[in-house]
Amino acid sequence: MGNRILIVDDAAFMRMMIKDILTKNGFEVVGEAQDGAQAVEKYEELSPDLVTMDITMPEMDGITALKKIREKDPAAKVIMCSAMGQQAMVIDAIQAGAKDFIVKPFQAERVIEAVQKVLE
Template sequence: MSRILIVDDAAFMRTTIKMALEKAGHVIVGEAENGMEGLSQYIKLKPDLVTLDITMPVMNGIDALKAIRKYDNNAKVLMVSAMGQEGIVREAVLSGAKTFIVKPFSSEKLIQTVEKILSA
């Protein structure tokens, strides 16, 4: 069981991720709608893992990733990307994202990825 923070501007995606991870016994400690909120939630909640969407208003996923990593160099961040975002995902990898998952994904794949990051 791990404490997970979900950052995504689409309520639909947040719910999808939440349902899948909760099924696997994880606890969703927080949800945020943009990078800025995600960062402040991260500092407040200190989750074990963050799922971070890339395209968001106010502060996008890359900037949030950089900020989170600046605050906590060991932060475990799973980027949630979509097809066609190769360039941005590459930047995320350079900025310290543990890995990324590409929409559309199955709940199994998500759980598997999250668990791998957590066990690494």
């Protein structure tokens, strides 16, 4: 079962929260990145089964990083994470190839549901 996950968020607290939710539910977090540029590097290095990607980050935003990852790996599975009120960005993300999105603040059930759905 593919369950190696890369977590991308500029907030360490958010990465910690997602990591906690995922590891408690049997997923393996293989890496973390704090901006889009780092996410692209880590994706190439780790080849995770799934990426959770924050949209709003310094250096390179999540949508740009998503596009770069999908250029290199069209089969990449990425779930976008966004704060409330970023619907336009979520639509951009889906059009750019995101498989799903979860809204902050995270609810554990929703995170697990999205991850399981995308990994199936």
